[in-house]
Amino acid sequence: MQIAGQKIEEHLIHERPFYLPQKNEIIIAEAAYKNGIPLLLKGPTGSGKSRFMQFLAWKLKRPLITVSCHDDLSTSDLVGRYLIRGGETLWMDGPMTLAVRHGAICYLDEVVEARKDTTVVIHPLADDRRELAIEKRGELLTAPPEFMLAVSYNPGYQSILKDMKQSTRQRFIALELGYPPADLETEIVSHESGIEKQLARLLVRIAEMTRGLKDSGLQEGASTRLLVHAGLLIKDGIEPREACRVTITQALTDDRKLLYAIDEMISSVL
Amino acid sequence: MKNGLIERLQKVIPVEWLNDWERDEIFSHLTYHEPLVEKAVIEQLGIIWPISSALCFYFLDHLKNGLACLSTEQLPDWVKGILDVYEADGLQAARRYMDDVEGNFLCRIRGEKGLTLAEIIPKLLPYIRGLSRKTLDLQPSASLHTDTNTLFLPREITSPANLSHNFYIYKLLASFLWAGIEQDIYCQQQTDPETLENFILSFEDQKLAMACYHLLQTVRVADFLKAYLPGLIRDGQTFFRRLRKEADLTDISPETGDGFAAVRSWLLAHCANDPLPELSGETESIIRKVVASDTHHKEVFAATTNFYERVRCHQEDFTLPCPLFFQGELRPQEARMARLSRREEHKQQFIKALAAVIPSRSAATQTEAEPAEKNQAHEVSESGASVSPMHQDGKKEKPEEDRQDDPRYICLDDEHLELPEELRHVAREIEDDLGAVPSFYIASASQMAGGRGRASGINLQPEEGLPLHGGLLYDEWDFRRCGFRKNWCSLIEKRIVPAKGTFVSHTMEKYRGQILQLKRQFEMMRTQQRFVKRQKDGDDIDLDALTEAYADVRAGLVPSERLFVRLQRDERDIAALFLVDMSSSTEGWVGTALKESLVLLSEALHSLGDRYAIYGFSGMRRSRSEIFHVKDFTEPYSEEIKGRIAAISPMDYTRMGPPIRHFTMVLKDVDARVRLLIILTDGKPEDYDDYKGEYAIEDTRHALIEAKAAGIHPFCISIDKEAQDYLGHIFGEINYTFINDVKKLPLRVPEIYRTLTS
Incomplete structure (x- = not known):
């Protein structure tokens, strides 16, 4: 019986990812890492949660294994399963096991999307036991001090079916990553898309306006990611208003009146 | 002849x-x-x-x-x-x-209709709210002006160009009005509200002074807009150019034109991005002063005085031209009134909300601390020393660049109190208005909270009498003693006699299109199909499972029997109970909207197939809490039910505790994976007797905690304008939503249900 698997080195991040801290999140995350406490990142979509994890992994010089959660994610998808290869059975580590074995950072993105019975697997791993039971192999792994668990979710959904269980959430140190302040966001957009700062500032202004629409029926305002998309299109020579229309307006809503209002914001600013 | x-x-x-x-x-x-x-x-x-x-x-x-x-x-x-x-x-x-x-x-x-404000409000309102990030309103009016709460725009705009051009004009006017507020041309960010009015009064010819001030401020605002919303001004180039031509301002030379025409010409040329007219040195220096990025209102005042003198001495019998089309009128008095009413509103909101979060002290320490506290409150209202707004970094004054952050902490008796989200927002607004949260706001809130037990105790004294018998009896939570009043309320269930009438058919007709759409959306939720893997039997073999099982066998393990996939319609195992406020305050619009939303909801849920029940509640005093049976979980949606919905009418008061406790019991026995209790209300819990304020809020909150403990998800949909300050406290941050426009309620309710359960 062999153990197959991905090479952990592939998950190492060699180049410094571009990340500008909003507050003290890096210090707190490092302290959490040092003390072996898992991390919960809260924040609206596209506000830099995943990028933050990449940066952290680079800073701690640990490999980062990211799992995007969905409602069909099973426990064996996380822990691992047997495969057959050439008449031989072969154990294949799941991402979680891989991370525990090698002391990597395991990041479960959008953890609320996973079924609740799946997320329970992380419980023993997320408290002071720091253990992962691999039932099929009868193996109990204890995580080395370098291992870190991090999950993320977006509290804005307001769906009772997509809320985290108290027993899960109370195991984490929670960091809220909102949209960055205007100056910082301008810098991010300009750096990521390669557009002028002045133009980036205008894009950020549009985003700020859409974020003011929450009471008017927009679930979430334009995220930093959308601004980067818009910037990339503009950089590629697409007319700025058109670029924003396809990346921001249409991405945000289907409501005709809101579409109209957002388009008007764009044409006012750009 | x-x-x-x-x-x-x-x-x-x-x-x-x-x-x-x-x-x-x-x-x-x-x-x-x-x-x-x-x-x-x-x-x-x-x-x-x-x-x-x-x-x-x-x-x-x-x-x-x-x-x-x-x-x-x-x-x-x-x-x-x-x-x-x-x-x-x-x-x-x-x-x-x-x-x-x-x-x-x-x-x-000729059939070329103009564009009316009513037509475009649904589009313009979100635009202006997004722009301002405040709840500015729009209203039609004969003249263009604003009182800083509402933008008054013309009823209709007709211009020979097409409709989209007319929309642009509306947008331009609204943006200019907003920018005026933003750039503080009403001098509202100063502590003394009468500055502008006093300043104007100091002139001999006040009309001219006002016009001068307004023109200079418009120059400033236009310059700001050109930088802040460059697209808006750029789109209007031809418009500004035409305006300049029509007003005969294209050929202004430093010698001929009076200062007024020169500035107007400069303004329009600046907006139209045309070559700027040549100005006399003095006029140019006035404009330069006004558009400097860090202009303070004092400097605009000085420039106005300067400008006024210039216009006056240039021409004795100077006739004022009409203000430019997009300038509108400046009405400092209305702005001042609006500001005062807003200030009062914020004050009340702040004190009430803060009093609710200040930790209530135990009764014993309270009586002892009473005189001292009183003195202190008195003292601080004069000195403002020990109770003062604090920020996270402990500095009392926020640095300028930090303006985006709302104040987060309040220092009270050397104790730092973190403010909840809504309160932070109000505090921010107050700070914008007054510079800082006045210490007596905090003092009165602390008095209100400190004296909670004693002061409100007078009218909160329970009615004398033995616990009730008869009906269904429920306990009530008394927050002051942190305990229940046993068998305190009696609840009676009543039937509603179906009303014969056209209410339901009218509603169905009114929302015909939307109902069709709702049904389609809800049906889509029902027919959500998916393959479930790893089943004991099913339609097809689950290859993943089979491979795994095979591997398990080879590895010497016992293989799983679950090797099939089955196509499964997602079981929506949801039971929802809608509890409708039937208090007298729902009379009129609100009641109709509530009923309409029930009709739409029933139609939608009927096509979805979720189990649901509808009950109304009202009552008066603890001896007569009433619930009205509209539909229970087992009844099908029928003509009878429609009649009952139509028959829902305003009754007495809003004692929320007993019905919540009752339906917690009911829902507990319903076998469903998700049990929802959705409360539709228009205001705070309140009854004729002592069930008011803190007491009512705390009892309702406790009843909901009991419901949550029983595995029920409560959710509140409110149409109360002041809802923000207490709903979060009662229901928990994410368990409520509030709708500020009654007209939107009928369509929003099914939508909210959909997001809640998907």
Whole structure:
């Protein structure tokens, strides 16, 4: 019986990812890492949660294994399963096991999307036991001090079916990553898309306006990611208003009146 | 000739109504016209004179203008239009209407309709709210102005260009008004609200001073907009250019034009991105001062004085031109009133909300601490020393660049108290207004909270009497003693007699399109199909599972039996109970909207197949809490149910605790994976007796905690305008939503249900 698997080195991040801290999140995350406490990142979509994890992994010089959660994610998808290869059975580590074995950072993105019975697997791993039971192999792994668990979710959904269980959430140190302040966001957009700062500032202004629409029926305002998309299109020579229309307006809503209002914001600013 | 005219005029206007002067005035206007035209005009005078003689003279003034493009036959219709505008918006509006015969009258009879504000509010409102990030409102009005709470825009805009151009004009006007507020042209971010008015009063010719101030501020605002919303100004280049041409401001040289025309010309050229006119050194320095990025209102005041003197000495008999089209009117008094009312509102909100979060101290320490606390409250209201707004970094004054953050902490008796989200927001608004949260706000809140038990105890003393018997008995939470009043409320279930009428069919007709859409959306939720893997039996083999099982066998493990996939319709195992507020305050609009939303919801849920029940609640005093049976979980949605929904009508008060406790019991016995208790209400819990304020809120909150403990998800949909401050406390941050526009309720409720359960 062999153990197959991905090479952990592939998950190492060699180049410094571009990340500008909003507050003290890096210090707190490092302290959490040092003390072996898992991390919960809260924040609206596209506000830099995943990028933050990449940066952290680079800073701690640990490999980062990211799992995007969905409602069909099973426990064996996380822990691992047997495969057959050439008449031989072969154990294949799941991402979680891989991370525990090698002391990597395991990041479960959008953890609320996973079924609740799946997320329970992380419980023993997320408290002071720091253990992962691999039932099929009868193996109990204890995580080395370098291992870190991090999950993320977006509290804005307001769906009772997509809320985290108290027993899960109370195991984490929670960091809220909102949209960055205007100056910082301008810098991010300009750096990521390669557009002028002045133009980036205008894009950020549009985003700020859409974020003011929450009471008017927009679930979430334009995220930093959308601004980067818009910037990339503009950089590629697409007319700025058109670029924003396809990346921001249409991405945000289907409501005709809101579409109209957002388009008007764009044409006012750009 | 003249005699004939007198006779003809007398037929429509009795001679005693006119004095000589007026008669001569009329004659002077009429003598130039042909007999046929004259006859038609005199007829119209007979119509206008009884309504307003002043309007009559304006009409004569504009007659030449009007007849230049109107035929005699069109005259009666034009007059009709004038009178309509006069009656709706007054004399000035009628004058403006007469000014533009082409745009206001001829376009329309040619079928080129203008754009009305009512049509575009749904689009313009989100725009302006997004822009301002405040709840600014829009209202139609005869003149363009703002009181800093509401933007008053023209009822209709007709311009020869197309409709999208008209929308642009609306957007431009609204943006200018907003930018005026943003750039603080009403001097509201200063602590003394009367600065602007006092400043204007200090001039001899106040009208001119106001016009000067307004023009300079418009220059400043336009300059700000050009940088902040470059697209908006750029799109308007032709518009500004045309305006400049029409106002005859294109050729201004430093020698000829008075300062006023020069500044206006500069402003329009600046907006149109045209070459700027050459200005005299002094005018140029005034503009330069005003548009400097860090201009303080004191500097604008100084520039205004300067400018005023210049205009005055340049020309003694200077006549003020009409303000530019997008300038509108400056009404500092209205702005001041609006600001005061807003301040009072914020004060009440802040004190109430803060009092709710200040930790209540135990009764014993309270009595001891009472006098001291009182003294202290008194003391701080004078010195503002020990109770002061604090920020996270401990500094009392926020640095400028930190303005985006709302204040987060309040220091109270050396104790830092973190503010909840809504309170932070209010505190921010107060800070914007007054510079800092006045210490007596905090003092009164602390008094309110400290004296909670004692002061409110007077009217919160329970009615004397033994616990009740009969009906269903429920406990009630008394937050002051942190315990239940046993068997305190009696709850009676009543049936509703179905109403015969057209309410439901009307609603169905009114929302026909939306109901179809809702049904389709809800049906899509029902038919959500998916393959479930790893089943004991099913439609197909689960290859993943099989491979795994095979591997397990080879590895010497016991393989799983679950090797099939099955196509499964997602079981929506949800039971929802809707609890509708039937208190007397729902009378009218709110009640209708609530009922309409129930109809829409029932239609939608009917197509979805979720189990649901509807009950109403009301009552008066603890002895008579009532629930009204509309539909239980087992009843199908039928004509009978529709009749009952139609029969829902306002009753008495809103004692929320007992019905919540009752339906917690009911829902507990329903076998469903998700159990929802959705409360539709229009206000705070309140009853005729002592069930008010803190007590009512705390009891309701506790009843909901009990519900949550029983595995039920409560959710509140509220249409209370002040809802933000207490709903979060009662229901928990994410378990409520509030709808500020009653009209939207019927469509929003099913939508909320959909997001809640998907």
